[in-house]
Structures are given as C-alpha cells and as structure tokens.
Amino acid sequence: MVSSTSARRRLMRDFKRLQQDPPEGISGAPHDDNIMTWDAVIFGPEETPWEGGTFRLSMTFSENYPNEAPKVVFVTKIYHPNVYSDGSICLDILGNAWSPIYDVAAILTSIQSLLSDPNPSSPANAEAAQLFNENRREYNRKVRETVEASWAEDDDSDSDSDDDDDDDDE
Amino acid sequence: MRTTRPDGNCFYRGFAFGLCEWLMTLAEPEDVTRVVSVFEASKADLLAAGFDEFIDDFWAMTMAPLRAIKGGNYSHDDLLACFRDQERTEYIVQFMRFLVSLHLAKNADFFQFFIEGSGLSVDEFRRIEVEAVGRDADHVQITALTAYLDLAVRVVYLDQSTTADGAASEIVIPDGGRPVCTLLYRPGHYDVLYE
Numbered sequence: 396m397v398s399s400t401s402a403r404r405r406l407m408r409d410f411k412r413l414q415q416d417p418p419e420g421i422s423g424a425p426h427d428d429n430i431m432t433w434d435a436v437i438f439g440p441e442e443t444p445w446e447g448g449t450f451r452l453s454m455t456f457s458e459n460y461p462n463e464a465p466k467v468v469f470v471t472k473i474y475h476p477n478v479y480s481d482g483s484i485c486l487d488i489l490g491n492a493w494s495p496i497y498d499v500a501a502i503l504t505s506i507q508s509l510l511s512d513p514n515p516s517s518p519a520n521a522e523a524a525q526l527f528n529e530n531r532r533e534y535n536r537k538v539r540e541t542v543e544a545s546w547a548e549d550d551d552s553d554s555d556s557d558d559d560d561d562d563d564d565e
Numbered sequence: 566m567r568t569t570r571p572d573g574n575c576f577y578r579g580f581a582f583g584l585c586e587w588l589m590t591l592a593e594p595e596d597v598t599r600v601v602s603v604f605e606a607s608k609a610d611l612l613a614a615g616f617d618e619f620i621d622d623f624w625a626m627t628m629a630p631l632r633a634i635k636g637g638n639y640s641h642d643d644l645l646a647c648f649r650d651q652e653r654t655e656y657i658v659q660f661m662r663f664l665v666s667l668h669l670a671k672n673a674d675f676f677q678f679f680i681e682g683s684g685l686s687v688d689e690f691r692r693i694e695v696e697a698v699g700r701d702a703d704h705v706q707i708t709a710l711t712a713y714l715d716l717a718v719r720v721v722y723l724d725q726s727t728t729a730d731g732a733a734s735e736i737v738i739p740d741g742g743r744p745v746c747t748l749l750y751r752p753g754h755y756d757v758l759y760e
Contacts, residue, residue, distance in 0.1 A: 401652065405622065461619070462655040462698060487693075494696040495659055496617050 402460045406430050409499040421503045423454070431456045434470075435503055439542060443511035444535040448542035452506070454499065461495035464488070467502060474541045476513040476524035484509070485519040566749060567757040574654075575755045576702035576748065577661040580710065580718060581627075582648050583746025583757050588634050589644065592745070601635045603714055604628060611667050620663055626656035659698070665706045666691040668713040679705050701753070707738050717742025721758055723751045 406425065413423055423435035433454040439445030451470040457463050467489055468482035477485040488497055488505055497505075518524030526534040567582070569575045588597050608624040630647050633639035648654050669676050673687040680690045694700055702710075711717055721735040737744050749758040 401622070405619075408619075459652075459655075462652075462659065464698075491699070492693050492697045494662075494692070494698060495623070496619055496663075496696060498617075498619065 402456060402458050403430055405461050406456060406499075412498060413500050416500070418500055418504050418507075420507060421500065423452075423499055423503060431458075431460075433499065435499075437503060437507045437510070440507060440511045444538040445510045445542060448545045450510075450545055452503075454502070461498075464490070464493035464497075465502070467506065471545050472541070473545075474520070474523055474537045475510065476515045476518045476520055476527050477509055479519040483519075485514075485517055566759065569754075569756055571754045573699035573701045574658045576707065577658040577710075578648065578654055579748050579755045579757045580707075580746065581654075581657050581661055582644070583718070583748065584714075584716070585630060585634060585644055586641075587745040588631070589639065589641070597635055600714065600716070601631050604631050607664060607667070607713075611663055614667050614670055616663060616667065620660070623656050623660040623663060626653055627660040630657075661710060662696050664713050665702075665709045666695045668709040669695065669705075672709075672712075676705060676709065679708075702755075704738070711738050711742070717744045719744035719747040720755075721747060721749050723749065 407430065410423075410425060410430075413421075420438035420440065421435070423433050425431075425433045433456075435452045435454055437450045437452065439448035439450070449471070450473060453468055453470050455466045457465075467484055469478055469484065470482060473482070479485070484506060486505060486509055488494070488502065513524070513527060515524040515527050523534070523537070526537065567579075569579045569582070584600075588600060592600070604624075604627065608621060611620050611624070612618065630639060630644065633643070647657075669680075669687055669691050677687050680687055683690060683694070685693065690705075694703075695706060707718065707720070717737055717739055719735055719737045721733050723733050735747075747758040747760070748755040
C-alpha cells in the first residue's frame with residue numbers, strides 16, 4: 396500500500412508542476428479515472444522539419460515510479476530514427492540511464508528534443524537512420540509527411556475518442 | 566555474511582545497511598550525532614547545488630531510520646524490515662546516489678582526472694554512472710560517498726586481484742580511514758561481510 400501512495404503522490408506532483416510551469420510545446424494529463432496512465436502531446440519544434448506536427452503519446456507508470464521509468468510510446472505514427480514501428484522510443488533516459496529525478500515534464504522535453512536531434516547511431520528505424528545520414532532532403536520530406544499525417548490522425552482520434560459529456564448536448 | 570540482492574544497487578544498499586548497523590552498535594554517540602547531522606544538512610546542500618526539489622522524497626525516506634537510530638528507538642528488526650522493503654531501500658539507495666553525484670559536482674576538478682578515462686565528462690558521469698537507477702558503484706563512487714560523509718568503508722575483493730597465496734585483497738576507502746563496515750566484492754556484486 397505504501398508504494399501505491401508514493402507513486403501516486405509523485406505523479407500528482409508531476410502533474411501540478413506540468414500545469415504550473417508547462418514547457419513550451421508540451422502538454423500531458425493523467426486519465427480522469429487512473430493517474431497511472433497519461434496522454435501527452437508534443438508539438439514539433441519550430442524551425443525544424445517537425446514544425447506544426449502534433450504527436451500524441453501514451454505514458455504508463457508502474458507502482459514503482461519514480462524508481463522505475465514509465466513506458467512511453469508514440470500513439471501517432473511517426474518516422475524517426477529512434478522510434479520503432481510500434482511507437483516505442485529508444486531513448487537512454489527511458490532505459491538504462493533512467494533516474495527518478497526525471498519527471499513527466501523532463502521526459503516529454505527530452506522526447507521533444509529527440510525529434511529534431513535524433514541519435515542515428517542507435518537506430519530503432521534503420522531506414523530512417525540511414526536516410527538521416529545519407530539523404531537529408533529525402534529524410535526531411537518523410538518527416539513532413541509524418542507531420543501532415545499527424546493532423547489527419549489528430550482529427551480521426553478526436554472523433555473516435557471524444558468521450559466528453561458534450562456528446563449528449565443536443 | 567549478509568547477502569544483498571544482486572543488482573546494480575548492491576554497493577549502496579550494503580553500505581547504507583552497514584552504516585546504519587554501525588550507528589546502532591559500534592559508533593560513539595558523537596559519531597551518531599555528526600553523521601545524522603550531515604544527512605540532515607544534505608537536503609539543503611543538494612538544493613543549493615541545483616538538484617531538483619524531487620530529492621526531498623528521497624531525503625525524507627533516508628532520514629526516517631537515521632532519526633530513529635539517533636533517538637535510540639530503532640531495533641535491528643526495524644532495520645531489517647526497512648531494508649527488506651523494496652520501496653524504502655530503493656529510495657535510500659537513490660539518495661546515496663544523489664550524495665555521490667553532489668560530491669562529484671562540488672569537486673569536479675578533482676574527480677575529472679579519475680573520470681577522464683571513461684571518456685565522459687563529470688556531468689555525464691554523474692548522469693549515466695551515478696544517478697541512473699541500477700548502475701554499479703566503482704571506486705570513484707565509493708570514494709565520493711565516503712568523502713561526503715567523512716567515513717570509511719573496507720572492501721574485500723574476491724576476484725582477479727586475489728593474491729598468489731589465495732588470500733583476498735582488501736582496501737579501505739579512503740586509505741587509512743576507520744571503516745564503518747566491510748563489503749565483500751565478487752565481480753559485479755557486493756555483500757556485507759562481518760568479522
């Protein structure tokens with residue numbers, strides 16, 4: 396029981412901080428009925444090929460948080476050297492460099508900078524890594540496709556996951 | 566010998582346990598007062614060095630047994646219960662990591678020389694080799710932790726450094742200090758060793 400309260404207490408703290416001092420281009424919130432599962436959105440960094448993209452992520456925390464990293468996956472399909480086709484992310488702080496000093500804001504900020512500053516030496520998407528290294532123009536074109544697709548996906552998921560009460564407002 | 570769970574936290578867990586046992590049994594009252602007050606002050610020290618305020622959860626979890634020990638109302642069973650509780654030990658272990666990281670940050674010029682060989686800067690070393698969960702402690706981390714607390718630890722090595730006559734080699738860190746506990750090191754793992 397102790398562990399559930401401290402993970403939850405810390406997540407409340409993360410949420411409060413994210414609301415009070417939100418990093419630019421990032422938003423996130425726990426599900427109403429479960430603070431252990433969050434939805435987040437990262438906006439593509441300005442003045443990069445990612446500009447204008449809205450990328451949705453899902454974050455799942457265990458009762459061992461913050462002593463264990465959350466599972467973070469892109470829900471929006473994304474073409475990136477460090478993102479697997481299932482949306483999972485190859486980023487050291489989510490793996491063997493995890494430290495409980497990172498909060499939700501720090502995690503999302505790191506992922507945001509990973510977008511425009513990939514690490515092609517540890518590729519999760521080999522083709523994207525190769526294009527990034529060898530044909531930046533084509534790589535940027537693929538990224539722009541991802542950005543444009545993120546708007547469409549945004550509209551889709553808005554319409555099917557819009558479970559707000561305003562459905563009933565006639 | 567008291568075995569500790571074989572993960573990358575074993576040095577910190579073994580040392581913290583050995584330190585608590587020492588405080589409860591062999592330490593002079595003035596040692597107890599001094600060590601507990603170093604821990605009391607460490608929160609302000611960490612915040613002043615720019616550590617995130619999240620460290621306070623880790624500090625509080627570490628202070629609970631230390632304050633109880635200082636107050637004289639902590640039994641060996643309480644100590645065992647604390648260290649067998651995964652959550653409490655993880656917070657305490659992580660707090661030890663923050664103290665190592667703090668000491669490295671404050672003495673970066675000195676430690677840079679020892680860290681250079683790893684190809685990392687002191688800040689990278691702190692992030693990747695110290696603050697990261699489950700990362701083993703090596704000589705640099707042990708040196709930093711004992712220096713911050715102004716204590717010593719003995720490490721007995723059962724590895725390649727074992728001498729020709731089969732005796733294990735041992736070192737006290739820092740050299741010449743009065744160890745609060747002895748840890749037995751076998752490659753990749755530390756256990757608490759009793760005389």
